[in-house]
Amino acid sequence: MASPKLSVIIPVHNESACIGPLWKRLFPVLDRIGPSWEVVFIDDGSRDDTLDVIRSLSRTEPRIGAISFSRNFGKEIAIAAGLDHARGSAVVIMDADLQHPPEMIEAFVERWQQGYDMVYGQRTDRSDETRVKRGFAHLFYRLFARFGEIGLPEGAGDFRLVDRKGVEVLRTMGEKARFSKGLYAWIGFKSTGVPFAVEERRIGTTKWSFRKLFRFAFDGIAAFSTVPLRIWTYLGFLISFLSIATALYFLIRTLLFGTDLPGFPSLIISIMFFSGIQLMSLGIIGEYVGRIFAEVKRRPLYVVAERIGGAAEVSNSLVPESYQQRRA
Incomplete structure (x- = not known):
């Protein structure tokens, strides 16, 4: 197949109910842009009939393809797989839950x-989120801007268009603990933002719990900064200084006023x-060592169980042959 002008990558995980409504809105947008496009779904180990729904769509529209993982590898890895298999001159990444309006793709292509x-x-506002979640999101962007290697545009997420030269750079990054937002900013290139309002999710429920979001934020900071390690160095120096100052205080007090009766509670509190x-x-050191351990094992980012449609053909040798197990 000739390489299309535009590829749309859509990671999905148990989103069978969303695919139909998404396609009804996405197809007219792609049709207005032109005939040279493809849609590549990345099925991240769904346990429902998500893959069957995609397979049915692919029979009616050959420009739809899919990559199905052997298990759930996570959204960040699904995005990496989509970039491996997308063949377009420009690649759009979006979610399937319609919180990313498909109509925005036309504005993306125009800027491109x-x-x-x-x-x-x-993202223009977070009024649909709780005050606590908004506060943590704002705190994360401030911490990342202060301590990270690069800055992140606040409100920018995975919903974006990337030119082919940017895609090729991203494909060379085989790190396991991926933070795609940081990678997009790290590679540079001429960038611009398009404001949009996140739509309410009408079908299904979010897969991002508060615990997962916190872990994702920590992964982002750890992937682009060594500040968490340096904090404990500074804290060690501070505690050492305070201990020396305290020792001098008690030495002078003992010389002047004699020895006090030792306090058991203060001793226990200090030890704890x-x-x-x-x-x-x-624990912080262990987090970084764990990341090093995961990288040196050199395991593949993902394992493909099935490929659907001609649009899901492997674009070049950066995807190992061992991933190619079966094609629908």
Whole structure:
């Protein structure tokens, strides 16, 4: 098949109810853009009939294809797989739950044709979220801007268009603990944002719990900064300084006023406090060591169980032959 002008990557996980409504809105948009396009669904180990729904669509529209994982590898890995298999001159990444309006793709393509290599959807408000969630999101962007290697546009997510040259750079990044938002910013290129309002999710429920979001935020900071490690170095120096100052204080007090009766509660509190500091510092070091361990094993990012449609053909040798198991 000739390479299309535009590829649309859509990671899905148990989203069978969303695919029909999504396609009804997405197809007219792609039809207005032109005939040279493809849609590549990445089935991230769905346990419902998501893959069957995609297979039915592919029979009626040959420009629809899919890559099905052997198990759930996570959204960040699904995006990486989509970039491996997308063949378009420009690649759009979006979610299937219609919170990313398909109509925005036309604005993305227009900016791309104006010469921008990266066009991202920039969320205009978070009024649909709780105050706590908004506060943590704002805190994350501030921490990342302060301590990260690069800055992130606030409100920018995975909903974006990436030019082919940016896609090729992203494909060379085989790291396991992926933080795609940071990778998009790290590669550079001429970028611009397009404001949009996130639509309410009408079908299904979100897969992102507060625990997963917190873990994702920590992965992002750890992937682009060593500040969590340096904090404990600074804290160690501070505690050492305070301990020396405290020792001098008690030495002078003992010389002037004599020895006080030792306090058992203060001793226990001190032991528990410093033990906690040591365990937390070891935990942070362990997080980084764990990432190193995952990288040196050199396991593939994902395993493909099935491919559907001609649009899901492997585009070049960056995807190992061992991934290719079966084609529908």
